[in-house]
Amino acid sequence: MDYRLQAPDLECLIQAIRDRGFLLYGPRLTDGAITFGEVHSLSNLPQGWTDEQQAGQYRVKRREDEAYFGYAVGPHSWKKYLQLPRRPIWKVSKQHQTIEIVEIQESAPKQAFLGVRSCELHAIAIQDRILCQGEYPSESYHQRRKQLFTVAVNCTSAADTCFCTSMNTGPEVTLPSDLTLTEVIEAGEHFFLISSGSDAGKEIMEQLPLLPASEGESKLAKCKVKRLEEEMRRGPRHFDSSDLKELLYRNLDSPNWDKVADRCLSCANCTMACPTCFCSTVEDTTDLSGEHAERWERWDSCFTADLSHITGGSVRADTRSRYRQWMTHKLASWHDQFDSSGCVGCGRCITWCPVGIDLTEEVRNIRALDQKQTPSQESP
Numbered sequence: 001m002d003y004r005l006q007a008p009d010l011e012c013l014i015q016a017i018r019d020r021g022f023l024l025y026g027p028r029l030t031d032g033a034i035t036f037g038e039v040h041s042l043s044n045l046p047q048g049w050t051d052e053q054q055a056g057q058y059r060v061k062r063r064e065d066e067a068y069f070g071y072a073v074g075p076h077s078w079k080k081y082l083q084l085p086r087r088p089i090w091k092v093s094k095q096h097q098t099i100e101i102v103e104i105q106e107s108a109p110k111q112a113f114l115g116v117r118s119c120e121l122h123a124i125a126i127q128d129r130i131l132c133q134g135e136y137p138s139e140s141y142h143q144r145r146k147q148l149f150t151v152a153v154n155c156t157s158a159a160d161t162c163f164c165t166s167m168n169t170g171p172e173v174t175l176p177s178d179l180t181l182t183e184v185i186e187a188g189e190h191f192f193l194i195s196s197g198s199d200a201g202k203e204i205m206e207q208l209p210l211l212p213a214s215e216g217e218s219k220l221a222k223c224k225v226k227r228l229e230e231e232m233r234r235g236p237r238h239f240d241s242s243d244l245k246e247l248l249y250r251n252l253d254s255p256n257w258d259k260v261a262d263r264c265l266s267c268a269n270c271t272m273a274c275p276t277c278f279c280s281t282v283e284d285t286t287d288l289s290g291e292h293a294e295r296w297e298r299w300d301s302c303f304t305a306d307l308s309h310i311t312g313g314s315v316r317a318d319t320r321s322r323y324r325q326w327m328t329h330k331l332a333s334w335h336d337q338f339d340s341s342g343c344v345g346c347g348r349c350i351t352w353c354p355v356g357i358d359l360t361e362e363v364r365n366i367r368a369l370d371q372k373q374t375p376s377q378e379s380p
Contacts, residue, residue, distance in 0.1 A: 002218050003210040005181075007190040010068065011042040013151070013179075016207045017112045022149055025081060026114030027071065034060060034074040036081075039114060046071065053159035053347065056356030065185050069115055072159035073346050077275035078113055078120055079127060082144050086298040089282065094291045108143035116152045116177065118170035119162075119344040123275035124150075125175055129338050130278055149200060152177035156224040161347030163237040163360050165229055169344045172225045179204065182221040193221045237360040239367075241341070245332040247367060252324070256365045261320035263355045268301035270349035270357075271326065276342050279307060302326050327362065 005013065017024050018040075026039040029046040039045065050063045051071045063070050088104040116124075124145075131141040155164075155171035164170030173180050178201035182193040193213050196202045213221075232238060271277040281300040286293040300307050303322045308315035316322045334342035343359070350358050 002193045002195050002213040002221070003205065004213045004217060005192045005194050005208060005210055007066075007068070007183075007192065008042075009209050010045075010192065012208050013194075013204070014039060014042060014114070016204050017114075017149065017151075020110075020149075020204070022110045022112035024112045024114060025078075027069070027074070029060065032060060033058065034071045035076050036074070036078065042068075045069075050157070051159060053161045053351045054356075055161065055350050055358045056353055058351050066190065067183055067185055069153045069181075069183050070157055072155075072157070072162055073117065073120070073348060075273055075348070075352055077273065077346075077348070078116065078124060079275050079278075081111055081113070082124070082148070083127065083131060083138065083141050083278060083280075083299075084297075086296055087140060089295045089297055091292070091294045093293075106140055106143065108140075108147060110147045110149075111144065112149040112151070114151045116150050117155055117346075118152065118173045118175070119164045119167075119346045120275055121150070121152055121173065121175040121177060122167075122169040122344045123346070126276045126338065126340060126342065126344070127278060129340070134338070150177045151179045151181060154180065154182040154221070154225045156183065156228055158228060158232055159347060159351070160235075161237065161350040161358075162232065162345065163235075163239070163347060164345035165232040166237070166239050166241050166360070167341060167343055167345035168241075171228050171232065177201075182225065184217070184221050184224065186220060191217075193218060237347075237358075239360055239363055241331075244341070244363070245335050247363075247370060248328045248332040251366050251370055252328070254366050254369055256362065256369055257320050257324045259365075260323055260357060260362055261318070263357055264319050264323050265354060266303045266319045266322055267354060268303040269352045269354060271301040271303060272299065273348040273352045274330075275346060275348070276330075276344065277301070281307065302329070327359065331363075 024039045025036050027034050027046050028037040028044055029049055030037060034046050034051055045068045047068050048063050048066045049060050051060050090101055090103045092099060092101045131138040132145060152173045154173050158171060176197045178198045180195050180197060184191055196205050279300045279302055280297050282295055282297050284293060284295050302325050305314045316325055330342040
């Protein structure tokens, strides 16, 4: 059942979560971008701001209303709080003839995320399968994930780079969340519809000044989300993803890889901004005395030459092979490894590519070339 929460009473929700000992993170307007940071009160949220995004372009601007969640997604994803960008693994010290190795034991805080979009819930679920349930689980990720409290938000507006409808991950929240909000601004009224998806969510709701939502209010909220979905399906970035794995597997030698490689900088922006990319490496540091050393884990990318370096050199020595590896893994071989696509359609890889490479455009280009080749292959 949906309940109604007046917009100013979002402060009550924020404080109810914080009172339960959670570090609350949510959207904040920082340095000309809507990023994630710690939220202490309602005033921290980017009320009345939105983002405009295109391939290789991002800027924020004022909205015509005072929506709190009237933006799409920013440069950061929630993974930076779960799979830390850099963390210590162990340290070693030498005293006289004794060497002591100490494994770093992390203290995982209770964290809560405010404003999680449906595509981002899907991204967290993907990382769960890899880093919690996979063959090589991450204890650091698991400890942070098991204490997480999420407040999801149904999207009623999207950036031009969003393509969640192509990946069946949005804009409506379709995965479990402790709480789910839909922001409604209509006829001079500003409120949220709120529902719970867990016992922890219900306990928070009991502390809020709520009223049962009317049938009309619930219908209005659903219509806003549905209208956005229809707009996105008619948009230029929507594409058929049902056969992507087969399409990419039979086009590993497509001439399109050479064309995109001429533009790609191998800068790794797409993988750093991506909410599902999980590649990491380790680096060892030693002090000048040689008596103290540390090992750290940090994010890495399939666009770096070192990631695929083995005896004899790099497996993927050029940009063509790296871009093909990234896109083919994300959209095809991920299915074989983890039973789902590795893409959730958030569009960050498009926006934050310095040269504006558009994944949806590359899919269409490969499909067009594939369709041209098919008749000649089938002819006698």
